[in-house]
Amino acid sequence: MSKRFGLLGAMLGLVSVGFLLACGSNFNSSTDGLLIVGSQGSSALQTFSFTLNNGHISPINNPTSDTANEKCLLNGSPASMVTNPAGTFVFVIFNSSNQCPNATKPGIATFAIGSDGRVTQVGNLLSDPSPVSLAMDPAGKFLFVAEGSRGVNVYSIGSGGGLTLVPGTYSFVLPPGFFPPNIVSVAPTPTVFPGTGINGTQNSVCQAPTNVPPSTQYLYAVDSINNVVWEYSVNTSTGALGNSNAGGVAHFATGQVPAGVAVDPCARFVYVSESLTNRISGYTICMAVLSPNCPNADGSLVPVSGSPFPLSGSANGPGQIAVSPFGNNVYVVGTLSNTVSGFTISPVSGSLTALSPATVATGTGPVSMTIRADNNWMFVSNFGSVAQGGSTVSQYAITPATGALSVGQAIQTDNYPFGVAVK
Numbered sequence: 556m557s558k559r560f561g562l563l564g565a566m567l568g569l570v571s572v573g574f575l576l577a578c579g580s581n582f583n584s585s586t587d588g589l590l591i592v593g594s595q596g597s598s599a600l601q602t603f604s605f606t607l608n609n610g611h612i613s614p615i616n617n618p619t620s621d622t623a624n625e626k627c628l629l630n631g632s633p634a635s636m637v638t639n640p641a642g643t644f645v646f647v648i649f650n651s652s653n654q655c656p657n658a659t660k661p662g663i664a665t666f667a668i669g670s671d672g673r674v675t676q677v678g679n680l681l682s683d684p685s686p687v688s689l690a691m692d693p694a695g696k697f698l699f700v701a702e703g704s705r706g707v708n709v710y711s712i713g714s715g716g717g718l719t720l721v722p723g724t725y726s727f728v729l730p731p732g733f734f735p736p737n738i739v740s741v742a743p744t745p746t747v748f749p750g751t752g753i754n755g756t757q758n759s760v761c762q763a764p765t766n767v768p769p770s771t772q773y774l775y776a777v778d779s780i781n782n783v784v785w786e787y788s789v790n791t792s793t794g795a796l797g798n799s800n801a802g803g804v805a806h807f808a809t810g811q812v813p814a815g816v817a818v819d820p821c822a823r824f825v826y827v828s829e830s831l832t833n834r835i836s837g838y839t840i841c842m843a844v845l846s847p848n849c850p851n852a853d854g855s856l857v858p859v860s861g862s863p864f865p866l867s868g869s870a871n872g873p874g875q876i877a878v879s880p881f882g883n884n885v886y887v888v889g890t891l892s893n894t895v896s897g898f899t900i901s902p903v904s905g906s907l908t909a910l911s912p913a914t915v916a917t918g919t920g921p922v923s924m925t926i927r928a929d930n931n932w933m934f935v936s937n938f939g940s941v942a943q944g945g946s947t948v949s950q951y952a953i954t955p956a957t958g959a960l961s962v963g964q965a966i967q968t969d970n971y972p973f974g975v976a977v978k
Contacts, residue, residue: 581613582672588927589615589672589978590934591645592948593633596970598655600633600647602672603966610932610952610963615672631658631680635688635923636974640695643668644677644716645976648686648700661686663700665716668978677716683708687738692772693745693820697721697794699774701738707776707787709794723796725787726803736778736785740875742818742825743774744840744854746791749820749881749928758930758955759881760902761821769822769842773799773854777813777827784809784816784827784838786854799854807856809836810863815876815887824905825856828873828887834863835873835887835898837905859905867913870896875923880930884958888921888935889914895921895935895951897958915960918947925977930955936972937965946970 582589582604590603590612602615631649638645645668650661662680669675683700686708690699698718700708706727710718729735748761748768760766772789774796783806787796799805810829817826818840825838838856841849848857866873872891878884878900885898885907895917897910920939926932933951940947950963 582615584670587672588932589642589668590948590966591636591638591668591674591976591978592936592968592972593636593647593974594946594969594971595632595634595652595938595973596946598629598631598633598652598658599969600629600666600674601968602674604672605932605950607929607931610950612950612964612966629664629676630655631662634973635686636976637689637691637698638668638976638978639691639712639716640693640928642978644712645674646689646691646698646718647974648683648689649680650686663689663698663710663718665718667716681718688740690741690743692743692794694747697743697789699741699743701741701776703737703739704735706736706738707741707774707796709789709796711794721794721796723787724790725796725798728803730806733781735780737780738776738785739779739813740815741774741776742816743789744769744772744818744822744842745820746770746772759821759883761882771842771854773840775816775818775825775856777809777816778806779812779814779830781806782809782811782813783807784813784825784856786856788854805855807838810834814874817876817878817885819878819882819900819905820880821882823882823902824859824878824900826876826878826885826907828876829863830872830874830890832863833866833871833873835866835876835885835907837862837864837907839905861906864898864907866896867909868894870894870914874921877924877926879926879953879958880928881955883955884910886924886926886933888917888924890921893917893919893921893937895924895933895949895960897960899958910958910960915951915962917949918965921949922973923975925975926953927977932977933960934966934975934977936968936975938971938973940972946972948972948975
């Protein structure tokens with residue numbers, strides 16, 4: 556009898572998880588966007604549809620009422636996540652968790668995104684030594700992983716979302732006085748440019764018909780211990796990281812304790828958030844066009860005029876940073892001030908000018924942000940908001956012409972939302 560009830564309990568558990576991961580859907584891909592949120596409170600992925608014309612939110616998977624009393628649904632603690640450009644897969648870091656006795660190894664999981672907005676895990680968790688954050692190749696071919704003290708890993712992405720580790724070919728030598736690195740964020744340069752908008756509207760300078768995307772690719776990795784950005788070359792056929800110059804992996808100075816890095820989708824500029832000094836450093840990428848400041852087209856970085864740029868007002872503790880999909884604006888979360896700061900990018904120099912208002916409010920402890928490819932919607936996960944009586948993701952409407960953010964209604968999520976991704 557005990558075995559019968561044990562089997563019945565296991566079956567009910569599977570049914571419960573199936574319901575939580577695939578309950579009813581009201582997602583219409585022609586009229587709605589899709590938001591995916593990783594909950595560390597219940598080890599679950601929640602999905603929400605939002606109406607593109609007004610941002611109205613509707614839960615699809617894992618409504619908060621379903622997961623409030625559940626633990627370890629996906630047997631790990633979901634962290635950083637990113638979708639591929641086609642919006643068919645979402646890749647999620649899972650870390651070990653005290654709530655999940657069997658989740659003893661970190662790794663990366665692939666989830667297929669269905670046409671109805673449901674997410675379904677593809678295969679098993681891929682073991683990875685120490686994943687910290689993810690970045691997607693703009694062409695959708697490679698997944699780049701910041702690995703903390705272990706450096707950087709690269710995976711090629713198969714047609715079914717499977718990941719294959721790509722060995723590097725670089726020579727990494729620490730300069731005198733350097734400590735072992737702590738790579739916390741990575742960002743690749745594009746080999747494709749953003750598409751045109753509605754009715755063929757060009758939204759960025761690199762959409763001009765005469766502009767050709769770069770045929771070479773580089774990866775920039777911020778090191779929070781040595782206060783530098785490391786520059787790797789990327790083999791565009793295999794994804795293998797190589798030496799950015801004859802001397803090995805190059806590096807460029809930042810301010811103190813860099814936390815995030817973002818590359819302009821037009822391959823012009825790199826921006827780094829500096830968590831201790833509340834500034835953003837900006838760099839010109841020396842790519843195809845040579846200039847007096849760029850003697851070689853080798854991906855090296857040259858500080859832009861006026862860099863570093865201070866955050867305005869009460870913004871404090873800048874963390875994740877993002878460049879808008881058309882390369883017109885920079886946004887950074889203030890993890891200690893509960894804010895998002897916005898800037899306009901000068902298309903010529905790359906210098907930054909604060910938006911007006913310079914900051915908008917988030918919930919408590921913002922950690923991750925994502926911007927929809929149409930540049931109309933931004934979402935920020937508020938990891939600390941549970942302490943205020945409700946876990947949330949902040950929603951913002953973006954005015955594409957200016958980059959200004961309009962605060963929407965907060966989205967109620969399960970406890971401790973961390974990673975966010977949008978389709």
